[in-house]
Amino acid sequence: MDMNEAARSDWWESLPAGIRDEIDGYVLKGSLLMAVKIITDIGRVPHGIGVGTAQLIANDRCRHYGDRVAREPESPLDLESLVCRAAGCAGRIVAIEAIWDGDTVHDWFVRLLAITADPAEEVPMATVYWSAAQRYVSEQGDPDPRHPVAVAAERAGRALAEHLSVPFHFAAPDTPDDEAPRWRP
Structure with a gap:
């Protein structure tokens, strides 16, 4: 009805x-x-x-x-905040990975993860939702036709990976895909 x-x-x-x-x-x-x-x-x-x-x-x-209405706080995407969060990882960071996820409240979003060894874990660095992505991308001033969430996650994740001198992996930067292949050492 x-x-x-x-x-x-x-x-x-x-x-x-x-x-x-x-x-x-x-x-x-x-x-x-x-x-x-x-x-x-x-x-x-x-x-x-x-x-x-x-x-x-x-x-x-x-x-x-x-x-x-209570809102989830948005994850910071600036390099200084991500480096601070990465410093709290118990294991040695071996890669930064961006993976798609989604739900009925936020639609598609991307989770940035630090992949660690000793212990082997996936440590959340940031969750990139639409509103934060739009702000982040507009602040960067460089237009990109792809989904703003993917653009923001890729830029922030790549900057963190470069700072840490580790690989950055985003298997599906052009299209939301929560079943894209994951990073393998």
Whole structure:
């Protein structure tokens, strides 16, 4: 069932205050998947509300609260911050790798990892989301037609790898692919 904004607002106002408070609680702490789940659970049978409409309702609530909605802090992408984070790795860094990931909240994003030996681990350096990527790429001033997340991750990851004198690996810099081949020594 598709609902326009007015119908979604009317449906929202028809809910008991306790349910509205619960959903808004999840929205305010940035747990949109839980808000969508509750909306779907209570709206599917009596009102035909599916996941798509539930996402629109949760988004309406996000717009209602604006800046009051908790957001994940963005990872710094500047070289100084990445070097500081890399210095905290327990093992010897042998490569910096960029890998695609995605979810229903952020769409596609890239995780920058330090690959270490002794112990062998993948240590998160940064998670590059769309908003941070757009800012980072615009600050660099060099246009690139590729996905801004890939451009930002590649530039920041390559700079860190060069600083550490280790290889940089990004198997799919042109197209989101969370199954691209991983770095191998």
